Amino acid sequence: MTPIPITSVPNLRDVGGVRTTDGAKVRSGVYYRSTDLSRVVDSDVAILANLGIRTVYDLRTASEREAAPDKLPDGARVVALDVLADKGMRSVPAQMLRVIADPTIAERELGGGRAIEYFEGSYRDFVLMPSAVSSYRELFAGIASNSDTPALVHCTTGKDRTGWATASLLLLLGVSEEDVFHDYLLTNEFLLPALEGVFENFVKAGGDRALLEPVLGVRKQYLEVSLATMRERYGTIENYFSDGLGLDSRVQALLRERMVAD
Incomplete structure (x- = not known):
């Protein structure tokens, strides 16, 4: 789980290197995860290109993609998979940047514990909602194909x-739940410092920093909801x-053959 030092793409990391419970290792250089690629600066283009990414799986909504189009690495193709299509404009993850731009809107939409409720609902949707199911199906089917990797998912x-x-794939590969949560929570270490300006602007506009923390970061309880939903429905x-x-x-x-080395 190696971070890639590209300042204009925070939260970019290779999920490879972690051990499975039977002692094998997830391959490096096959599956990367990151924020969107809309803000890639010229000085970071070469570093991103050196990863050799062939496929970028963009899990955003159409409106998100239109508002902040990816700057793709040379030679990469994009596969747009709208995980939240069935939820439309009601999705907080999809509308996050709009909501947090105005403290009044943020308080109305996210205050009083509603932020945590929204995210827990979204993590349940990731497992059950038809648009999420079809998106993740295409994602994992693509990664199982040698022609689609190295892949970047964002x-x-x-x-x-x-x-x-990422969590569901690592679990399938045999990574321990402890290590899966470790990778998941690394977002707070890699992403939140890059968003410090967002926090500062929100506070300057009269907002409460604590309101944004469960929105811009991740919490163990969010992923726990997905796992509980998955186990309740599928075992x-x-x-x-x-x-x-x-x-x-x-x-x-x-997938295991592609992603795991003995």
Whole structure:
């Protein structure tokens, strides 16, 4: 789980290197996760290009993509997968930047514990909502194909939609739940410092910093909701992939073959 030092793409990291519970290792240089690529500066282009990314899986809504289009690495193709399509404008993750731009709107939409409720609902949706199911199905089917990797997976801040994608994949590969949570919570270490200006502007405009913390960061309880929902509906991560996403044991084996080194 190696961070890539690109200041204009915070929260960019290679999920490889972590051990599975049977002693194997997740391959490096196959699966990267990050924020969106709309703010890549010229000085970072070469570093990003050196990763050799062939496919960028963009999990954002159409409106997010239109507002902040990716600056793709040379040779990479984009696959747009709108995880939250079925939720539309009601999704806080999809409308996060608009909401937090105005402390009055933020307080109305997120105050009184509503931020945590919204995110817990979204993490439940990641497992069950049809648009999420179809998006994650295409994502993992693509990664199982040698032609689609190295791959970069992102949403806007690379923490929620991307967080569940990465967590569920690592669990399927045999990574311990402890290490999965470790990778998930690294977002607070890598992303929040890059967003300090957002916090400062919000406070200057009269907002309460504490209101943004559960919005711009991640919390263990968010991912716990996805895991609980997955287990309640499907029992195991393997059944989630087969019965939930329609990716049978053959595709799961291809994912492990592609992503795990003995």
